[in-house]
Amino acid sequence: MPVVAVVNRKGGSGKSTFAAHVAAWCARQNLRVMLGDIDRQQSSRGWLRRRDPSLPGIAPWVLDQKNVLRVPSGITHVVLDTPGGLHGFELARIVMFADAIVIPVCPSVFDRESAAACLAELMTLPRVAKGQCRVATVGMRVDGRTNAAEMLRTWATEHDVPMVGMLRETQLYVRSLERGLTIFDLPAHQAAADLEQWKPVLEWLRPVLHPVAAAETRPRDSLLSAHRGSGTLAGARMLNEIRRP
Secondary structure, three states: OOEEEEOOOOOOOOHHHHHHHHHHHHHHOOOOEEEEEOOOOOHHHHHHHHOOOOOOOOEOOEEOOOOEEEOOOOOOEEEEEOOOOOOHHHHHHHHHHOOEEEEEEOOOHHHHHHHHHHHHHHOOOHHHHOOOOEEEEEEEEEOOOOOHHHHHHHHHHHOOOOEEEEEEOOHHHHHHHHOOOOHHHOOHHHOHHHHHHHHHHHHHHHHHHOOOOOOOOOOOOOOOEEEOOOOOOOOOOOOOOOOOO
């Protein structure tokens, strides 16, 4: 079961926007995807409630008889929207079962510094260091009238991490999300520029979401779970033990 986690310690970095779009793209590829919200603000879960049932389905967590949130039966792909401030044991737990981590980075110096600190910690974790969990960054809210894209590419080069895409600042994202949509749900002619910007991001994600050979020897549906009522990982062990082969 491929798991993509969207991670950044800084709030307002575009994690929920990015996670919702990856989940919607998966759904439009006829993949049975869950968007797991483990952020206190529950932005992604709120977005799912606004999504029209006639659109390609994206599942949330389900509540089992033990009052624990789990991956629904039949899900094949998971996208996780994680909380700000993720570090230490909490970050390590995410890496234990994620196949890829994407760090959305806005152009401001505060965003870049926060992302750099998160990236530095990620690189110390064994699964990242061994290449078992891929890591990339994506530029968010990039104003094409400025040198923001060039600045982010330079930052990524300095930190030796792939910058796999630049997503522009546009109200199209805002208006779409308010309606439970993504740009992937819009007519192609309405979102042509943005769909083009997503192409390199999806190319990087494709081998993660469509692995050539199954890396898992047993399903993780029942192993990935979260305690209900815990808005963040901190102190609550949102995720139960994840067993990897």
